[in-house]
Amino acid sequence: MRDAVTKKPLPGASLLVAETQLGARADSLGVILLSHPPGTLTVYISCVGYLRNRQTTVLSTNNKQVEYMLQPRSTNLDEVDVKAVREDANVRSVQMGQIQLSMPELKRMPVVLGEPDILKALTLQAGVTTAGEGAGGFNVRGGRADQNLVLLDGAPLFNTNHLLGFYSNVNPDMVQDVNLSKGAFSAQYGGRVSSLLLMSTRNGNRDGWRLSGGVSPVSARVLVDGPISKKLTLLAGGRVAFPNYLLRAFPVQSVKNSRAFFYDANLKLTYTPNEQNTISLSAYRSQDDFKFPGDTLYGWQSNVLTGRWSYLVRPNLQLNLTGLYSDYRLNVDGITPGLTFRFSSFIEQREGKADLFYTLNQKHKIQVGTNAILYRIQTGEAEPTGQNSSINPRRNEPEQGRELGAYLNTEWELTPQITLQAGLRYSAYAYLGPRTVYQYAENIPISAETVTDSTRYGAGQTVQAYGGLEPRLALRIQVAKATSLKASAGRTRQYVNLISNTTAITPLDFWKLSDRYVPPQIADQVSVGLFQNLRDNMFELSIEGYYKRLQNQLDYRFGADLVLNPALERVLLQAAGRAYGVEFGIGKNAGRLTGQLNYTYARSLIAVQTPFDELRVNGGQYYPSYIDRPHTLNLQARWTLPHNWTFSTNFVYYTGVPATYPDGLFIFNGEPVQDFSRRNADRIPDYHRLDVAFSKDTRFNKAQKRYGIWTLGIYNLYARKNPYSIYFTRTNQRTEAYRLAVFGTLIPSIAYNFYF
Structure with a gap:
């Protein structure tokens, strides 16, 4: 077919x-x-x-x-969203915890400053949250942002945001499919313990050349695709931002004097020499620059290259060979006279993969594969710039690691009512030299003063090895024609860690490999759910419950110094985590009024595990993690109006994130010092927001190929000053609290998308 x-x-x-x-x-x-x-x-x-x-x-x-x-x-048709799934796939498929985005509907959603945003759309789904308004990354079922495996055409993205979190860094015009797995995802994938986000770019059009794009108040984008020959197609697109004129309009001086810029670009070539072979090459690059008032310039970039050969050996047997490269690089420039410097860090991943898909019959499918990854990381390097700088050069030794994996996955329809999906993955990891590893005295906390010896490992030598099995299991039981019960369980391992002591992702965060003192993160998750469709799939109802246990989570000692620290094990703490919750959802898929409503009750807790009393956080008891939000409510609605008008709205509510407030005062060396006795014992006030948008399609008939779509929106309609953080200062013998809101008012926007 x-x-x-x-x-x-x-x-x-x-x-x-x-x-x-x-x-x-x-x-x-x-x-x-x-x-x-x-x-x-x-x-x-x-x-x-x-x-x-x-x-x-x-x-x-x-x-x-x-x-x-x-x-x-x-x-x-007006605008067709072609999917490779049935309308009742939520009931009949074995997968659970799945989120698929409709790209045409995404472009009509009300978003800040009018720019369509994939990650912002995901945070409107059950079980997906963010650290705050304008914060980078996203969190899935109590997992941290670095625990999400984000793949663009199979290659990982280590940074997912532009402008410190205001935009996702993938142009939605380029993307064909967006699929998020919140539970036990396929054994084909490994390396993260929270979720899997798959994004695939479109192939170029084979019938003729097309031009499309869009303009919003802060950015513009363009895309062109078409046939270079009968067998070769091209897809190329780019996006650029120009927010400086808006920053200058802010009354706050610190914002007014800031500067920002970003761009991203995609390229994809698809060559089909015959019906059995398809060869594709896709590339991606993004660049961000941000200047805070006075003394600091930030710049970060991502580069991705993926090559894939797909060979249809037989009608029921397909082989995919993939090679990829991905990196993320950060530069920070200090421009204060006499203190000029450049700080840099990076992570690189090179990977080769082979996957074989075999269909025995309509009821039984098998998939096997293997992959090999080489990591290279620089956690930090600083050097003076200019002749009069008083900064001393410092450089951490680069890290290298190797990960090998193999998997077997099968899906078997045992009966028309029961389908089983089972997978087994094995991963083997080695932390490689050159590296100097310190030994520390036993039965006392690790510190610079407790070093007893050191060992030097040469280039390519194995410093530390880890590995283990990662089983995955999913089961669907069709209890009625439009009702099914599902369950899944799985274990995943993660060998790369984002080092950050802030709630949201920042440019100064950096990646680190698992080593002798930082074992890999391990997560075990089980989930069950009930799914039902009504009125010929017009309505979808679902309820999912999950429990996740995490090992070897990273936490930090009080006052931890992370940047340019050559021995991070001295400030890191190992912790255990657990997350659990229930997700309720209802959706309407047909008619003039469509949309969805979901509510989630969820908890994310962490406990520092150490035999040393002085290092325990909150006495070693479980306490709320930085991303713990017990209550989340999301409402999305879309109403089709006459004359090609569409009205869309979003309403979001969630519990404020945990925070640590001062709860006392003591005198040290004659000076008053604020006391913070319990971590994350308080919370920022709850968050809620209403957005609206009107869209106008300029087509006079459904067959018209050249047309535009205008979108007028208002973000934060009732201008609520939602707090992003609360901080405390002590002046004139008084402790005063201040509340910071990223968007403290409503933000109107207008965007135009064109298609030729």
Whole structure:
């Protein structure tokens, strides 16, 4: 089953034999295996987003392979979101904890400053939160931001934001699919313990050249795609921001004197020499620059390159070979006279993968594969700039690590009502030299004063090795035609860690590999859920509960000095974590009014595990982590109006994040000092916000190819001053509290998207 235009397989396409009413549905490779007596058959084939087709097939006594082509009907519809899943996939599929975004609807959502944003859309889903307004990264079911595996065309993104968190760093015009797995994801993937976010870019158009893009108050983007030849297509796009004129309009002096800029660019080439082979090359680059008033310039960039060869060995057997490179680099420039310097850090990942997909029959699929990763990290390097700088050069020794993995995954429909998905992954990791490793005295806390010896390892030598099995299991039981019960469980391991002692991701955060004193993070998660559709899939109802246990989480000693610290083990603490919650959701998928409502009750707790009383946080008891939000409510609605107008709205509410407030005062050397006795014992006030937007589609008819979409929106409609943080200062013998709001008023926006 193939797309008649792109010649790509069509997973989920249906085939029906009119004479016997025998039918089947295509697997993930677009293949249908069917047994039928010989004769002349009338066959009906169909797929969501394609014109239904009727063909006559002559079946002899021998095996026969037939390719059926379906014509897309997107030019005859208002705006088709073609999915490789059924409308009732939430009930019939074995996966749970899945979130899929509709890219056309994303561009009509009300967002800050009018720029469509993938990550902001994800934070409106159950179980997904953020550290605060304008904060970088996202958190899934109580996991930290660095515990999410974010893949763009299979390559990891180590930074996911522009402008310190105001925008996600992937242009939504380039993206075809966005899929977030919150639970036990496929054994094909490893390396993170919280979630898996898959984003794939579109292939270039094979019929002709197209131009599209958009303009908002702070950015502009453009995309072009088309055929270079009959077998080679191109997709290229870019985005650039110009927010400085808005920053200068702010009345706050610190904001008014700040400067910001970013750009990102994507390129994808797809070569299809024949129906069995597809070769693709995709590249991505982003750059951010930010200047705080006075003395500091920040710059960070990401670079990604992915090459993939897909070979259809047989109709039911496919081989994928992938090579990729990804890096994230940070530069901080100090510009204070006499103290000029440049601080830098980076993380690089090189990876090779091989995956084999085999469909035994319609009810049984097998997937096997292997991968090898080489990490290279610089945690920090500082050097003076200029001839009059008094800064001394400092450089941490780079880190290197190697990770090998192999997996086996199978999905088996045991009965029409029961489907089992089982997987097993094994990962082996080695921390490599050159490296100097310190030994410390036993039974006392690690410190510079307790060093007893050191060992020097040469280049390529194994300093420390870890590894283990990562089983995954999922089960679906169809208890009624439109109702199913699902359960899943899985273990994952993570060998890279983001070092940060702030609630939100900042430019000064850096990555570190697991070593002798920093073991890999391990997470075990179980989840159960009930899913039901009503009124011919018009309404979706769901309830999911989960429990997650985490080992070897990183916490920090009081007063930890992280930047340019060559021996981080002296300020790090090992902690245990646990997260649990219940997610309720209801969605309406058809009619003039569509949308979803979800509510989540969730907890994320952490406990520092150490035999030394002086290092225990909150007495060694479990306490709320920095991302603990017990209550979250999200409402999204979209109303289709006459004359191609659409009204959209979002409402969000969530509990404020934990905070540590001073609870006393003591005198030290004659000076008053604020006392903070318990970490995260208080909370910032709750957050809530209402956004609205109107969109106008300029098409006069559904077949019009050149058109535009105007979107007018208001972010934070009732201008609530939602607190981002609360901090304390002591002046004139008094302790005073101050509340910081990132957006303390409503923000109107206008955006224009065009298609030619």
